[in-house]
Amino acid sequence: MSRRSEQLSEALHDYVVAHSTQPDEILRDLAKETASRFADEADMQIGPEQGTFMTLLARLIGAKDAVEVGTFTGYSAICVARGLAAGGRLLCCDVSEEWTSVARAYWQRAGLADKIELRLAPAAQTLRELPPATSFDFAFIDADKVGYVEYWDLIVPLIRPGGVILVDNTLSSGRVIDHGEQGDAVQGIRRFNGRALADDRVELVLLPIGDGLTMARKL
Numbered sequence: 001m002s003r004r005s006e007q008l009s010e011a012l013h014d015y016v017v018a019h020s021t022q023p024d025e026i027l028r029d030l031a032k033e034t035a036s037r038f039a040d041e042a043d044m045q046i047g048p049e050q051g052t053f054m055t056l057l058a059r060l061i062g063a064k065d066a067v068e069v070g071t072f073t074g075y076s077a078i079c080v081a082r083g084l085a086a087g088g089r090l091l092c093c094d095v096s097e098e099w100t101s102v103a104r105a106y107w108q109r110a111g112l113a114d115k116i117e118l119r120l121a122p123a124a125q126t127l128r129e130l131p132p133a134t135s136f137d138f139a140f141i142d143a144d145k146v147g148y149v150e151y152w153d154l155i156v157p158l159i160r161p162g163g164v165i166l167v168d169n170t171l172s173s174g175r176v177i178d179h180g181e182q183g184d185a186v187q188g189i190r191r192f193n194g195r196a197l198a199d200d201r202v203e204l205v206l207l208p209i210g211d212g213l214t215m216a217r218k219l
């Protein structure tokens with residue numbers, strides 16, 4: 001998965017990043033450590049301008065309770081948690097002890113450890129086990145692509161009216177429109193894009209930020 005919008009040249013992408021509020025030292029260090037320790041997977045991390053967008057969006061809607069499906073080394077979680085109102089909480093779902101141990105260290109350094117709860121289990125199981133009265137203002141889906149439709153179906157009922165769901169990689173490096181591409185991940189994204197578009201519980205837009213970011217508002 002690419003972190004750069006497909007339609008942007010590298011130079012224009014750099015300009016977009018340079019003209020967005022910059023990540024602080026903690027996020028920069030986290031990106032560096034992720035790239036050096038997990039070179040093969042580092043591209044899974046959201047880009048800096050997407051992180052800034054997510055912080056702004058959470059802040060703009062006054063989000064307090066949030067959920068993230070797919071945490072990796074914790075970059076997007078820091079961005080979401082920083083946008084939450086006072087007393088806000090972020091529930092993170094992941095299955096990797098190794099990657100999320102890096103996340104925990106950076107949440108501590110960022111002063112967010114008390115604001116973020118990590119559950120290490122398949123996300124569908126975590127979401128199914130939430131108490132019936134659970135409600136979120138904000139959700140970010142960024143885990144295994146074949147699971148997106150299931151995560152969507154579990155999360156939409158938990159979002160309050162006016163709440164927002166962001167879904168990452170919905171352009172799949174442009175593969176969504178290449179019908180020669182029939183891998184599981186791109187098929188999962190195509191299935192998700194169709195399902196979300198047909199869902200009359202939300203209004204949505206597919207933004208060409210990063211690898212494609214679908215932003216849905218619960219009606």
Ligand SMILES: C[S@@+](CC[C@H](N)C(=O)[O-])C[C@H]1O[C@@H](n2cnc3c(N)ncnc32)[C@H](O)[C@@H]1O
Pocket residue numbers: 044045046069070071072073074075076077093094095096099121122123124142143144147
């Ligand atoms: C694209 S990465 C997330 C990147 C992260 N949002 C960031 O910005 O750094 C996907 C993550 O989903 C996790 N994942 C994969 N399958 C999962 C599942 N069934 N349940 C929960 N997490 C899962 C992986 O362990 C990985 O950390």
